[in-house]
Amino acid sequence: MRTVVFLGPSLPADEARAVVSEHVSWRPPASRGDVYRAVKGGATTIVLIDGFFRNVPSVGHKEVLWGLSEGVTIIGASSIGALRAAEMDAFGMIGIGEIYRQFAGGILTRDDEVALLHAPAQMGYKPLTEALVNIRASAARAVQNGRASPTFVQRLVDAAASLDFDMRTWEQIYGLLEFPKESASDDVHAFHWIRDDRYNQKKRDALEALAWLNEMSGVGTRSTFTFNDTWFFSQFRRAEDNPLIRNLF
Numbered sequence: 001m002r003t004v005v006f007l008g009p010s011l012p013a014d015e016a017r018a019v020v021s022e023h024v025s026w027r028p029p030a031s032r033g034d035v036y037r038a039v040k041g042g043a044t045t046i047v048l049i050d051g052f053f054r055n056v057p058s059v060g061h062k063e064v065l066w067g068l069s070e071g072v073t074i075i076g077a078s079s080i081g082a083l084r085a086a087e088m089d090a091f092g093m094i095g096i097g098e099i100y101r102q103f104a105g106g107i108l109t110r111d112d113e114v115a116l117l118h119a120p121a122q123m124g125y126k127p128l129t130e131a132l133v134n135i136r137a138s139a140a141r142a143v144q145n146g147r148a149s150p151t152f153v154q155r156l157v158d159a160a161a162s163l164d165f166d167m168r169t170w171e172q173i174y175g176l177l178e179f180p181k182e183s184a185s186d187d188v189h190a191f192h193w194i195r196d197d198r199y200n201q202k203k204r205d206a207l208e209a210l211a212w213l214n215e216m217s218g219v220g221t222r223s224t225f226t227f228n229d230t231w232f233f234s235q236f237r238r239a240e241d242n243p244l245i246r247n248l249f
Contacts, residue, residue, distance in 0.1 A: 002025065002042050002043050002044055002045070003020075003022065003023070003024045003025065003043070003044070003045040003046075003047065003213060004024070004025045004027055004038045004041075004043040004045070004046050004047070005020075005024050005025070005026055005027065005046075005047040005049065005210070006027045006028070006029060006030040006034065006035075006046070006047065006048050006049055006050060006051060006081075007026060007027070007028075007029070007047075007049050007050055007206070008028060008029035008049070008050035008051075008079075008118065008125040009029075009050060009079075009116060009118040009125040009126065009127045010049050010050050010078045010079050010202045010203060010205075010206040011049070011078075011202075011203050011206040011207065011210075012124060013026065013124065015207070016206070016207075016210055019207060019210040019211055019214075020210050020213055020214065021214050022213065022214070024213075025043070028121055028125075029050035029051050029052050029080075029125070030048060030050070030051040030052070030059045030080070031051065031052040031056045031057060031058065031059065032056070032057035032058060032059060032060050032063075033057075033060075033063065033236075033240050034051075034059065035048065035059055035060075035063045035064055035067055035074070036060075036063040036066065036067070036236075036237070036240055037240060038067075039063075039066070039067040039070055039072050040240075040241075043072060044071075044072060044073065045072065045073045045074075045075070045213070045216070046067065046072060046073070046074045046075065047075045047076075047077070047081070047209055047210065047213065048064075048074065048075065048076045048077075048080065048081035048084060048085075049076075049077055049078045049079055049080075049081045049206050049209060050078070050079045050080065050081070050125070051079065051080035051081070053080065053111075053115070058080060059080060059084060060236070061084070061087065061088060062230075062232075062233045062236070063233075063236070064084055064088055064093060065088065065091055065225075065227060066227060066233070068088075068091055068092045068093060068223050069223045069225070069227035071223070073094065073216070074092075074093050074094065075093075075094045075095075075096060075209055075212065075213075076093055076094070076095050076096070076100060076209075077095065077096040077097040077099070077100055077205045077206060077208065077209035078097060078099060078114070078202045078203075078205040078206040078209065079099075079114040079131075079202060079206075080114065081100075081209070082095060082097060082099040082100040082103055082114065082205065083103060083111060083114065085100050085103075085104070086100055086103035086104040089104060091223070091224070091225055092223055092224060092225075096205065096208055096209040096212055097201075097204070097205025097206075097208050097209060098137075098201055098204070098205060099113075099114065099133050099201060099202065099205050100205070102133075108133065110132070110161075112132060112164075112165045113131070113132045113133045113136075114131055114132075114133055114202065115131065115132075115165035116128070116129045116130065116131045116165055116166075116168070117129040117165065117166040128169075129165060129166055129167065129168045129169050130160075130168055130169060130170065130198070131165075131168075131201075131202055132157075132160055132161060132165070132168065133201050133202060134198060134199065134200055134201050134202060135156070135157060135160045135168075135173075135198075136157055136201075137199040137200075137201040138194050138195075138197070138198040138199045139153035139156055139157055139194055140153070141194075141197075141199050142190060142193060142194045142197075147189075147190055147193045147194070148187075148190035148193070148194060149186075149187075149190070152186075152187045152190055153190075153194070155177060156173065156177065156191065156194065159173050159176040159177055160173050162176065163176070170195045174191060177191065179191075
């Protein structure tokens with residue numbers, strides 16, 4: 001069995017390698033065509049965790065559906081993988097983790113819940129902003145532990161959600177909350193506790209997906225749908241299968 005994992009800022013590479021006991025082909029965050037090429041390259045299992053978007057075409061739904069129709073096991077978690085799994089679990093994609101479950105259940109609806117700004121590959125894709133799903137999880141834990149009031153954490157989450165993902169830092173959120181000048185206020189203490197003891201839901205879900213690899217049987221999925229090879233997907237495949245054409249775009 002050949003397993004391909006698309007991983008970036010959700011989990012440091014050294015921690016990921018410590019979890020998976022079998023041989024894995026580690027790949028950077030996926031973009032359009034990467035899942036298709038992994039299947040063409042012989043992958044029988046694909047774990048989609050991180051992926052590019054905005055300035056780079058994101059992983060296409062159609063290439064995932066094609067991979068599923070070819071009997072490839074495709075798992076999604078944590079970031080864009082959780083999004084795609086929630087959109088395509090009815091077709092056999094396997095979603096893992098709390099973020100996937102919240103998207104699948106309609107609790108989360110915004111794509112930018114998992115988005116963040118990160119450093120380049122040379123710096124290990126280190127996150128430079130905070131994902132909204134992590135802020136929500138951290139705020140919820142603060143209420144559960146009696147460290148913050150529900151009213152305050154709602155203000156905090158609303159402030160974070162109002163920021164574009166590439167500006168979503170704790171410093172920016174603090175500025176939006178307009179705290180009173182008294183630095184000893186309960187809400188200020190709550191903010192610092194949430195920031196300093198923040199909960200990384202994306203990392204947890206990525207680890208859960210990788211741990212699942214050690215338990216799975218390795219048998220490919222059996223598609224329960226008829227794949228519709230549209231003209232657009234045929235053109236996509238033609239470009240992907242011909243490097244001379246692909247490099248033009």
